[in-house]
Structure formats: structure tokens, C-alpha cells
Amino acid sequence: MLCLLLSLLASGASGAVLDSRTIHSATLANGLRLVVSEDEAAPVVSVEVIVRAGSADDPPGLAGLAHLLEHLCWMGAEGADPRAAIEEVGGATNAGTLRDFTRFYATVQPADLGRALQALAAMVRHEDFPDASVSRERTMILQEAATRRDEPRAVLNDLAFQAIYGDSHPYGHHIEGSEESLAAITAANLSSFHRTWYVPNNMAVVAAGKVKFEAVLKEAEAAFGGLSPAALPPRTRPVMARPGPGGERAEGSSFREVYLVAAFVAPAVSEPAAVAASDVMATLLGQSQVGRLRRDLQERDGLVKAAGVDFLTQREQGLFGIWAICDPDKIEGVRQAIEAELARLASSPVPPDELVVAKRLLAAEYAFANETAGDRATTLGFYEAIDSYRFASQYLSLVWSVTPGDIRNVAAWYAGAPMWVVMQPSGVAQ
Amino acid sequence: MRWLLTLALLGVAGMGTPALRGWAEEPARVTLPNDFRLITRADPGTDIAAIDLLLDLSVLDEPPAKSGIRYLVQRLLMRGTVHETGGKMAQQLASVGGAADISVGLDYVEIYALVPADGFELALNLMADAVRNPTFSADEVAKQKDQAKEAARSALEDPFQATYLALREELYQTHPYARSVFGEESSLEAITREDIRSFHEAYYRPSRAVVAVCGGVAPTRALRAIRAAFGDWADRPAPPRPEIPVPPLASSSAVARELPTERAHLIFGFPAPAAGEAGYYEMQVLQSLISGGATSRLPRALREDLGLAYEVSSFYPTLAGPSHVGIYVVTEPFAMEGAKAAVLEALNKLAQQPIAPPAAASATAADAGDELAKAKRYLLGSYALAHQRMKDQAYALAWYEILGPTAGPDGGGGVGAPSSGRPEQANPAVRPGGLSDARYAAGVEAVTPAGVQAAAASLLRSFVLSVTMPADL
Numbered sequence: 001m002l003c004l005l006l007s008l009l010a011s012g013a014s015g016a017v018l019d020s021r022t023i024h025s026a027t028l029a030n031g032l033r034l035v036v037s038e039d040e041a042a043p044v045v046s047v048e049v050i051v052r053a054g055s056a057d058d059p060p061g062l063a064g065l066a067h068l069l070e071h072l073c074w075m076g077a078e079g080a081d082p083r084a085a086i087e088e089v090g091g092a093t094n095a096g097t098l099r100d101f102t103r104f105y106a107t108v109q110p111a112d113l114g115r116a117l118q119a120l121a122a123m124v125r126h127e128d129f130p131d132a133s134v135s136r137e138r139t140m141i142l143q144e145a146a147t148r149r150d151e152p153r154a155v156l157n158d159l160a161f162q163a164i165y166g167d168s169h170p171y172g173h174h175i176e177g178s179e180e181s182l183a184a185i186t187a188a189n190l191s192s193f194h195r196t197w198y199v200p201n202n203m204a205v206v207a208a209g210k211v212k213f214e215a216v217l218k219e220a221e222a223a224f225g226g227l228s229p230a231a232l233p234p235r236t237r238p239v240m241a242r243p244g245p246g247g248e249r250a251e252g253s254s255f256r257e258v259y260l261v262a263a264f265v266a267p268a269v270s271e272p273a274a275v276a277a278s279d280v281m282a283t284l285l286g287q288s289q290v291g292r293l294r295r296d297l298q299e300r301d302g303l304v305k306a307a308g309v310d311f312l313t314q315r316e317q318g319l320f321g322i323w324a325i326c327d328p329d330k331i332e333g334v335r336q337a338i339e340a341e342l343a344r345l346a347s348s349p350v351p352p353d354e355l356v357v358a359k360r361l362l363a364a365e366y367a368f369a370n371e372t373a374g375d376r377a378t379t380l381g382f383y384e385a386i387d388s389y390r391f392a393s394q395y396l397s398l399v400w401s402v403t404p405g406d407i408r409n410v411a412a413w414y415a416g417a418p419m420w421v422v423m424q425p426s427g428v429a430q
Numbered sequence: 431m432r433w434l435l436t437l438a439l440l441g442v443a444g445m446g447t448p449a450l451r452g453w454a455e456e457p458a459r460v461t462l463p464n465d466f467r468l469i470t471r472a473d474p475g476t477d478i479a480a481i482d483l484l485l486d487l488s489v490l491d492e493p494p495a496k497s498g499i500r501y502l503v504q505r506l507l508m509r510g511t512v513h514e515t516g517g518k519m520a521q522q523l524a525s526v527g528g529a530a531d532i533s534v535g536l537d538y539v540e541i542y543a544l545v546p547a548d549g550f551e552l553a554l555n556l557m558a559d560a561v562r563n564p565t566f567s568a569d570e571v572a573k574q575k576d577q578a579k580e581a582a583r584s585a586l587e588d589p590f591q592a593t594y595l596a597l598r599e600e601l602y603q604t605h606p607y608a609r610s611v612f613g614e615e616s617s618l619e620a621i622t623r624e625d626i627r628s629f630h631e632a633y634y635r636p637s638r639a640v641v642a643v644c645g646g647v648a649p650t651r652a653l654r655a656i657r658a659a660f661g662d663w664a665d666r667p668a669p670p671r672p673e674i675p676v677p678p679l680a681s682s683s684a685v686a687r688e689l690p691t692e693r694a695h696l697i698f699g700f701p702a703p704a705a706g707e708a709g710y711y712e713m714q715v716l717q718s719l720i721s722g723g724a725t726s727r728l729p730r731a732l733r734e735d736l737g738l739a740y741e742v743s744s745f746y747p748t749l750a751g752p753s754h755v756g757i758y759v760v761t762e763p764f765a766m767e768g769a770k771a772a773v774l775e776a777l778n779k780l781a782q783q784p785i786a787p788p789a790a791a792s793a794t795a796a797d798a799g800d801e802l803a804k805a806k807r808y809l810l811g812s813y814a815l816a817h818q819r820m821k822d823q824a825y826a827l828a829w830y831e832i833l834g835p836t837a838g839p840d841g842g843g844g845v846g847a848p849s850s851g852r853p854e855q856a857n858p859a860v861r862p863g864g865l866s867d868a869r870y871a872a873g874v875e876a877v878t879p880a881g882v883q884a885a886a887a888s889l890l891r892s893f894v895l896s897v898t899m900p901a902d903l
Contacts, residue, residue, distance in 0.1 A: 041475035043814065060549070087723040088804040090811025107815060143762065146692040147741070150589065254690050256587070290524040299517070305580070358522050364527025364546050367478060373819045 010044040017367050020378060028221060029168050031201025031229045033361040035380050035389045036216045037208040039373060045113050045209035047107040050385045051196035052204075055177075056099045056170040056316075057235075062185050064141065065178015069190050071137040073126040073198075074104060082119035085203060091116060096124070099171050100315040101385035107374050110210040114219045117205070118304035124203065127194050138182050145176040147329040152255045152423070153323070157310065157422045160263040160321050161400035163249045169238055171316065200227040206381040206389070208373040209373030211268045212401035218369040240265045240317045246417035252426035257305065262338050266320035267410075269313050269387040276398035277406040278320060281414075283311040283358040283365075284350060284407070285322065285341060290357070292341055297324070303334050315386040321416060333421060342418075345411035362399055451873055457642075457827055458649045459857035460552045462657065462829045464665045465637035469827045470652045471644045473820070474628045479550045479645040480760075480820035482542040483557055484828040486638045488750070489536050489606040490671050495620050498613015499629050502571075502578050504532040504539050506626065507560040507569040516570065519556055528553045534611045537750045545695070547646035554643075558659035561634060571623045579619070584613040589695040589898050594756070597699040597896035600756055605676045629792055642828035645820040676752045679892040688901040695898045698757040698773055700889040705748040705833055706865055711873035712885040717744045717755055718809040719785065719801065719882065726805070729779075731772050732759070748865075750833055754901045755889065763899050778783075780886035782855055784879045802882065806874050813870060827865075835863030 018037065028035045033213035058065045074095040076082045086093040091108035093116075104123045105114045148154050158174055165172030178183075205224065207216045244265040253259070285292050286309030293307035307324040322342075326334050350358075370376050383391040457471040492499055504850045508530060511517035523530055526549025533540045541561060546555040585591040595610055602608035612618075641660070643652040679701055703709040721728045721744040733842050741760040747753055762771045785802050 039475075040474075043818070081725060083723075084725040087725050087808055090807035090809075090814075092723070092811065092815060143693065143760075147760065150691055150693075287524070289520040289529070293519075355548065357521075360527040361524055364529075368529075368544055371476070371478060371820065374815075374818075 013244040017363075017370050017396060018379065018392045020390070023380070023389065023393065025389065026213075026217060028200065028225060030225065030227055032197075032220070032224050032227070033204035033384060034217060034220055035204060035206045035384055036211065036213045037373075037376050037380060039209055039376070040210060042209040042373045044107050044373050045110050045116075045207060045211045045376040046105065046107040046372075047113070047116050048103055048206040048377045048381040049124055050204040050206065050381045051102045051104075052100070052202045052385055053193070054098045054102055055173065055181070056237075057193075057195070057197060058173065058177070059189065060169065061181060062177075062189055063173040065185050065189060066102060067175050067177065067191055068134070068137060068168060068182065068185060069143060070095050070097045070102045070104075071141065072129055072133060072190065073123045075133070075137070076122065076126060077128055077133075080122070081214060082122040082247045085119040085122075086112075086116055087326050089115065093119070097169070097175055099175065100175070101387070103381060105374075105377065105381075110164060113207070113211055113215065114196050114222070115221045116245040117216075120205075124198055125227070126196075129190045131187065131396040133186060134185070134190070136377065138185075141182065142179060145174075148176070152257075152259050152325075155253070156239045156259045156323060156421065156423055157263055157321070159249065159251060159423065160261050160419070161261055161319060162421050163247070163421050164244050164263050164265060164319055165240070166245075167314075169240065169319075171314070177231045196233060199230045199232070201228075202232055202275065203227040204381065204384045206273065206384060208377040210266060217414060237316060242317075242413045243416035244419055247419050249419070251421070251423045253423045254316060254426065255423070256425060258328050258331055258422065258424050259323065259325055260331065260334065260420065260422040261310075261321045261323040262335075262342075262420055263319055263321045264414050264416075264418055266313075266318045266360070267309055268317045269315055269383075269391065272392055272394070272398055273402075273406065274410060275313050276395070277410040278311055279362060280358050280399060280402045281319070281345065281407050281410055282360045284345070284354065285309050285367050287358070288360055291340075291360075293322070293324070295365075296341065297334065297337050301333075301337065303330050303337055307338075313386070322418075331422060331424075339415075342406075342411060346415035350407050352404070355402075355404060355407070359399055359402065362425055363396055366399075457496050458653075458861060459831070459861070460653060461855045462636070462661055462859060464661065464663055466656075466660045466665075467640045467831060468653065468656045468660075469640065469642045469831055470647070471642075471823060471827065472647060472649055472652075473645050476646045476820065477547050478544065478820050479553075479643065479647045480542065480544050480546045480824040481550070481554055481557060481640060481641065481643050482540065482821065482828045483561060483641045483826035484538045484825075484832055485561075486640075486832045486853050487539045488504055488671060489609055489611065490751075491633060491669075492606065492609075492613075494606070494609075495617060496613075496625055496629075497609050497617040498578060498582065498611075499621050499625060500539050501534045501581075501612050502536055502574060502618065502621055503564075503626055503630055503634075504541065504569060505574045505578060506566055507532065507541060507564050508556075509574060510567055511559045511563040512565055513559055513563065514556075517563060519560070523549075523553060523556055526552050526694060530557065532850045536607055536611060536747075538829065540645055540825070540828075542821060542824070550643075550647050550651075554641075554659055554768060555653050558663075561639070562628065562660075562663055562833065566623055566626050566630070571626060574616055575621070578612060579615045579858040582615055582618060585610060585612055587689065589689055589691045589693075589760075590697075590758070592687065593688060593695045593697050593758075593896050593898040597697050597756065597894055598686055598754075598896070600683060600685050600894040600896065601699050601701065603677045605674050605751075607676070607749070607751060608759060615809040620854050623763060627664075632690075633668050634686055635668050636660060636665045638668055639699065640828045640831045642831070644824040644827070645788060647692045679894070680891045682894070684895040684897065686897040686899070689898050691898065693760050693771050694763040694900075695757045696761070696766065696769060696817055697896045698893055699896065700755045700893045701724050702753045702889070704753055709881075709885060709888070712881040713746060713755055715802070715805055715874060715877045715883045716780065716889075717746050718812075719780065720744060722759065722805060722808040722812065724809070728757070728773065728776050731776060732761075732769060736768055736772060748829070748833070766897070766899070774890075777886050777890055781883060781890055782885055802877075803878055806877065809874055810871055813867075817867070824856055830865040831861060833865055 093106040095104045108116045121171045304324040304326045310321045380389045528545035530543040543553040599608045744757045
């Protein structure tokens with residue numbers, strides 16, 4: 001057994017993902033961070049501009065502002081559409097808003113690096129918000145939100161965030177906002193948010209693919225060097241107590257099945273060892289083929305139709321959610337079974353071979369998730385936004401050093417009373 | 431941070447860039463003596479290996495009363511063989527960090543694995559065992575039947591899938607492309623364990639199979655492992671594929687259905703050429719002009735000029751038989767008529783007005799101001815980005831191999847009678863006359879303004895509009 005373990009460990013650790021030796025960084029005079037991952041073999045270059053402000057920075061009562069601003073910036077203005085500059089050379093571009101940050105990104109041929117950075121710079125410099133554009137994008141966002149309401153897992157996730165964070169923490173409100181909060185947003189609100197957060201000392205430019213650091217530095221200076229820094233306002237947010245508030249929320253839904261989740265407060269990115277242990281635990285429980293939820297709840301007991309674990313690391317404490325899909329008559333059984341799985345992880349050590357397999361799966365998943373230049377720019381940008389890009393290169397070694405004791409410690413937090421959110425078909429007979 | 435993939439999905443991870451010339455080594459193609467074909471493209475720069483095994487097994491091969499039998503058989507492959515239980519197979523794959531799954535298309539069935547390269551042989555052997563020796567235990571058959579019925583039911587509740595299926599029913603009528611690849615609840619229910627065994631026995635044959643391997647595995651290593659895993663698989667002719675014509679679409683028509691969704695889902699469907707047939711590339715370029723990227727004609731017209739729909743996209747499946755172009759619009763129910771008019775107007779404009787710029791500008795056809803050149807660049811860019819991943823490269827190689835040199839209505843997958851005793855054969859890197867990355871690029875480049883105009887006119891001749899909307903309207 002020991003030999004087998006050693007060989008698995010050795011081979012599992014050999015594949016470097018986001019090798020720190022290929023990654024370079026710098027800070028421009030105006031405070032803009034620059035991160036470059038060089039990969040001679042990549043056919044393309046992906047660039048990403050991160051603004052370290054997301055929906056958690058929406059002003060009180062104006063939920064959805066960060067996301068609305070992202071739409072307006074990405075679309076550009078009449079006659080000056082930065083998207084066209086990218087698409088007309090065969091590139092692709094998109095943008096996204098998360099709780100902690102906003103991202104604008106593009107993938108182009110290496111020769112078009114300068115063009116892509118200019119286009120992304122035009123997006124984040126955009127500061128003209130005519131009423132007609134604001135009202136059009138508000139409509140678009142309401143439609144986007146309507147589509148999201150047709151996706152049960154997305155709805156469940158939103159409900160869990162709301163249940164855990166409520167009104168006391170800005171992670172609690174929807175990224176899209178509501179019809180009311182969107183209606184309250186004015187051009188002046190958008191300008192003020194833009195002036196406050198879209199400043200170079202609150203931004204990062206990330207490039208990955210067939211590029212050289214020096215070339216990116218030169219092009220980034222040209223595109224972003226003229227931006228002026230400004231002092232950032234302090235952020236004061238409540239620290240959540242683990243395992244979280246606990247409790248129970250029942251919601252009606254138009255979906256045919258029951259969707260439920262046990263939600264807890266998870267470690268923040270500033271606790272890297274706990275993040276890695278939580279990720280390994282999430283794999284042990286929720287891996288789609290061999291995880292304990294699949295093996296015990298689905299295959300052995302026939303309790304669930306599907307089950308898994310969601311955990312996205314965030315700047316502050318995120319959410320660790322164990323979700324399941326089941327028939328209405330199984331709800332009680334599923335809840336007990338999930339709590340029993342957690343109690344077992346907290347009380348008895350994970351067998352070493354099971355732990356090694358979970359780590360290997362997690363490491364492989366990380367490699368698969370960072371296969372393309374675009375993937376790597378996304379990962380580096382993600383960590384640079386919430387902490388430092390260095391986290392991406394250190395991540396696998398953190399995973400490999402997780403011990404059975406670490407898993408038990410993390411599981412002990414989660415063995416406390418969860419916040420249960422249960423979404424049931426509204427039409428079900430009582 | 432396990433959920434980067436989720437993050438990528440949230441933001442619609444990157445798309446398009448023309449980079450065909452930057453790709454790794456040319457593929458190596460080999461046919462084993464039992465007519466099993468393999469194709470590899472090594473990429474020394476990655477530690478990931480993708481293995482994609484496609485069988486030339488069409489929806490035309492399914493008895494109509496047993497619709498969905500291919501899906502059910504595929505689901506059962508990794509659920510136990512004469513050597514291992516399903517649980518053990520999953521454990522073994524997990525022990526090397528691998529992941530496997532299946533899919534079913536109109537023209538083929540697929541089983542694939544993604545694995546760190548040092549687990550390549552283990553994953554390949556598991557796949558070979560799954561395809562060659564499944565036991566179809568009564569217990570698993572019952573379980574997978576339930577889950578397949580669930581998938582068939584869910585598809586009818588998903589707005590896009592339901593709208594698309596209704597569209598195909600109207601476009602293809604009596605042709606099997608009208609059917610769902612999942613089958614129907616009733617046809618799945620009618621399938622017995624014996625049906626499954628005999629279907630597998632008849633159709634899962636080496637001469638119908640292609641495996642493609644891409645990534646961090648040297649061609650010699652891949653070939654050695656594939657010979658060992660598939661070389662002794664005995665071939666035998668599979669039953670002939672029935673020839674079923676697609677009834678011509680006499681006139682345009684519309685179908686509508688109701689679902690409890692918040693928004694209206696519309697798909698315009700137009701008959702279009704099979705892969706590689708005359709007009710194939712013109713249709714590809716046309717589709718890019720209409721809805722390739724946020725700044726193409728239709729998104730601009732709908733979203734920015736009319737403020738109408740949030741989602742506009744189009745698709746053109748690469749099929750062995752007669753294909754179709756779909757234009758998909760999601761909108762508020764009240765805005766449906768405006769969206770319909772905008773789609774038809776965009777096509778009418780393309781059919782009536784040549785897209786070549788005015789004479790003065792046409793001298794610089796490669797200039798960024800040329801809309802046709804932009805559409806081509808966007809199309810090739812999207813193609814390249816869609817083929818960045820090892821899995822997607824392996825799929826394309828295997829699928830082009832099965833499509834074969836003549837992409838006619840018969841599927842073009844026939845590779846002749848079994849040839850026992852014939853030695854192993856190394857083939858040209860790209861199948862003569864078949865689709866390939868380079869040929870796709872050349873085909874797209876050669877499209878002319880007149881070709882696009884003719885393609886637009888041909889679409890308008892007759893089409894089907896399929897609509898799904900909330901019931902309370």
C-alpha cells in the first residue's frame with residue numbers, strides 16, 4: 001500500500017500547472033498590477049482586465065450597480081464599440097461581474113495583443129452613461145435574470161447566499177439586483193462608482209499565452225499608463241462566525257424536483273490551508289463518479305438523483321454548500337444522510353487511499369480547468385483579484401499537503417447545524 | 431478553489447481566434463487489420479491526454495419502436511463488464527485522476543476520457559473493456575432505463591431542447607433526424623435487456639469504430655496501447671443502414687408549444703447542406719455574418735437597434751445527412767413578433783443586397799472594413815478556439831474520420847467489407863476528401879459575396895419556425 005501511495009503522490013505532483021517560473025509580474029507607476037504567463041506553445045493570447053470591485057461593493061439600496069456598469073462599459077458607445085475591434089480580427093470578448101470583482105477579457109492572435117489591450121482599456125475607461133443606454137441595459141439585465149430563474153441550481157445558490165448572509169453582509173444580495181434596485185440607479189450613481197473603483201491602483205491586467213512579458217509591459221503602459229490613481233475608500237464588512245447562522249428556509253418553485261442545500265460559511269482566501277482542505281473535502285464528498293454522496297446517497301441508498309458540493313473561494317468567507325436533487329418524499333432522509341456524512345468526516349479519519357484518490361482527482365481537475373490560455377488568464381486574474389496570482393501556482397502543493405487531521409478539523413466546522421434551504425415544487429399536494 | 435470551470439461558464443469563457451497554423455503536430459492515422467481506425471495528434475506541451483472513441487452508429491440504425499436504444503447502450507457501457515463492476519471501473523479511473531463520459535449524436539455515439547497522461551493506458555483499457563465486454567446486468571438495465579427516461583422527460587421540459595426537437599420533427603418529418611437522441615419514455619420502456627444485448631452485438635464492431643488520442647502521449651505509445659486493447663477485437667459486418675429520404679419541405683410552417691418558462695424561445699430552422707457538400711462553407715459564413723459575435727448583424731439589429739432580445743445565436747450542425755441552420759432567439763413574449771420580423775429582414779437583406787463593399791473599397795478586400803472578411807475571420811477564430819482543448823481536438827479528428835470523404839446522406843461511414851488477414855496500414859495524415867482543420871479554413875476562405883447571397887436566398891425558400899412560450903398568453 002505504501003509503495004502505491006508514494007508512486008501516486010510522485011506522479012500526481014509532477015505535472016506543474018501554472019508553473020511559477022513562467023509567470024512574471026510588475027506594478028506600473030500608477031499602481032496597475034500586471035501578471036503575465038508565458039507559453040510559447042499556445043496558439044493565442046488571452047488578456048483579462050480585472051477591476052477589484054464587484055456586486056459586494058454595490059451602494060446600499062442600489063444592488064446590481066456593479067453589474068449594470070460592466071454591461072455599459074463592455075458595450076462601449078455609439079460609433080466607438082471596443083468589441084468590434086476584437087471581433088473583426090477573429091477574436092472573442094466577454095465580461096463578467098462576481099461578488100468581489102469585475103472582469104473584461106478577450107482572446108486574440110498573438111499579433112493582436114496591442115489591439116486587444118487597447119480595446120479592453122477603452123471598456124474600463126468608458127464613462128459616458130446616457131439615459132437611453134442605461135435603460136436599455138437595465139431591460140437586458142432583467143431578461144438575463146429571468147433566464148437565470150429557469151435554472152434551478154442557480155436559483156438554489158442565490159437562495160443559499162441570501163440565507164447565510166442576509167442583509168448584514170454584501171455577499172447576500174443578488175449580483176443582478178432586483179427590478180426596484182435597478183430602477184433606482186442613476187447615471188450619477190454609475191459615474192460615482194466608476195470614479196471610485198475603476199482606477200489603475202484597483203486594477204490588474206493579466207495575459208496568458210504566446211506572449212513575452214516585456215511586450216505585454218510595453219503595450220499595457222501604452223493602453224493603461226495614462227490612467228490616474230486615486231485613494232480607495234476603506235471597506236468595512238462584518239466577519240461571519242463559523243459554521244454560519246444555521247436554520248431552515250423553504251421556498252416554492254416551478255421545478256419538478258426538490259432541490260436542497262446545506263450551506264455553511266467557508267474559509268476566505270486568506271486561510272489557504274483551510275481552503276485546500278475544504279476543496280479536498282468537497283472532492284471526497286461531491287466528486288461526480290466516486291464521491292461519498294454519489295456512492296452512498298445515490299448508488300447505495302437511492303435517496304438522491306444527483307448531489308454535489310459547491311465551494312467558490314472568495315476574498316472574504318464564501319459559501320460551502322452540499323446540494324442534492326431528490327423526490328419530495330425523500331427530503332427528510334436526504335437531510336439526515338448529509339448530516340451523517342459530515343459527522344462521519346468530523347469523527348473518523350479518512351482512509352489514506354481514499355484521501356490520495358481525492359487529491360489526485362482534484363489535481364487533475366485543476367489541470368483540466370487550466371488547459372487553455374484563456375483558462376490560465378482566468379485563474380491568474382481570479383486570484384490576483386481576491387488575493388495574489390501566486391496562489392494559483394501554490395495551490396497544488398497546498399492540496400498535496402492536506403492531512404487526514406486537516407480534513408477532520410474542517411469537517412468539524414461543517415458538522416455544526418447547517419442552514420438548510422429546500423426548494424419544493426409549489427404544486428405538490430401536502 | 432475547485433470551481434473555475436463554473437466561473438468560466440458564468441462568463442461564457444472565451445471564444446474565437448484564427449490560429450490554425452499554430453497547432454501541434456499533424457495527426458497520424460492507422461487502420462488495424464480488423465479495420466479499427468485510430469488517429470493521434472501528440473502535443474508534447476501538455477500533461478493531459480484525451481481519448482475519444484466514436485462509433486459510426488446513426489439514429490437511422492435504431493428501430494423506430496426502440497428509439498433511444500443507442501443512448502441506453504452507451505449509458506450502460508461503464509456500468510459493468512465481464513471483468514469489473516461499474517463501481518470498480520469508476521474507482522480505477524479516479525485513481526489516476528481521470529474522468530469519462532458518453533454522448534449520443536444523430537450520426538454517432540461517443541465515449542471519451544480525459545486523463546493525466548500517465549494514466550493513459552489505464553483509461554484506454556477501461557474504455558476498450560466497456561465498449562467490448564459490457565454485461566448489461568438486469569439491475570443496471572433497470573436503473574439506467576429509469577435515468578434515460580428521466581433524461582428524455584427533462585429534455586422536453588428544457589425550453590431550448592423542446593423547441594429544437596419540435597423544429598426537427600417538422601423539418602425531417604418521417605426521417606429519423608426528427609427523433610430525440612434520448613428516445614421517448616414509451617420507446618425506452620419497450621426496450622428489453624435482450625434488445626440491448628443484440629443491438630450491441632450487431633453494431634459495436636471494430637470497423638465501425640474510430641479512436642482519437644490527443645495530448646501528452648507519443649504516437650508510438652498510443653499505437654502500442656491501442657493495438658493491445660483493440661487489435662484482437664473480431665470484426666463482422668453490421669446490418670446495412672436503411673436509406674430514408676428527407677421529405678422536401680413544401681412550404682414554410684410554424685409550430686408552437688407551451689412550457690412554464692418566463693420567456694419566449696424561438697428557433698428558425700432552414701434546410702442546409704450536409705457536411706462538406708456544395709454550399710456548406712457558404713452557409714457557415716452566412717451564419718457568422720448573421721450572428722457570429724456580439725457585433726454581427728442580428729445581435730446589433732435586435733439588441734441595440736430594437737432593444738429586443740437578450741440572446742441571439744445560430745447553429746449549423748455538421749451532419750452526415752441533410753443538415754439545417756438554426757437561428758435561436760430568446761425574448762420577452764410581447765416582443766416575439768418584432769424579433770421574427772428582424773430575423774427575416776436580416777436574411778432578406780443578405781439575399782437581395784450583395785455584401786461586397788462599394789467598388790472603391792473592394793480593392794482592399796482584406797481590410798478590416800470588409801464585412802465578409804470580418805465574418806470569415808470571426809468564423810475561423812471561433813473554430814480555432816472551439817478546438818483548443820485536447821478533448822475537442824480528439825472529437826473533431828474522430829468525427830471527421832467517420833464522416834469520411836463523401837458526406838452523402840448515407841453517412842459516408844462505410845469502410846468496406848471486413849478484411850481479415852490484411853496487414854496494419856498507415857494512412858495519409860488527413861483522409862483524402864475528408865474534412866480537416868486546414869480544409870475547413872480553405873473552404874471558408876474561398877466563399878464569395880455571390881455565394882453568400884445565394885445561400886441566403888436558398889434559406890428563405892422554405893423554413894420552419896418553432897416557438898415555445900409561457901402558457902398564460
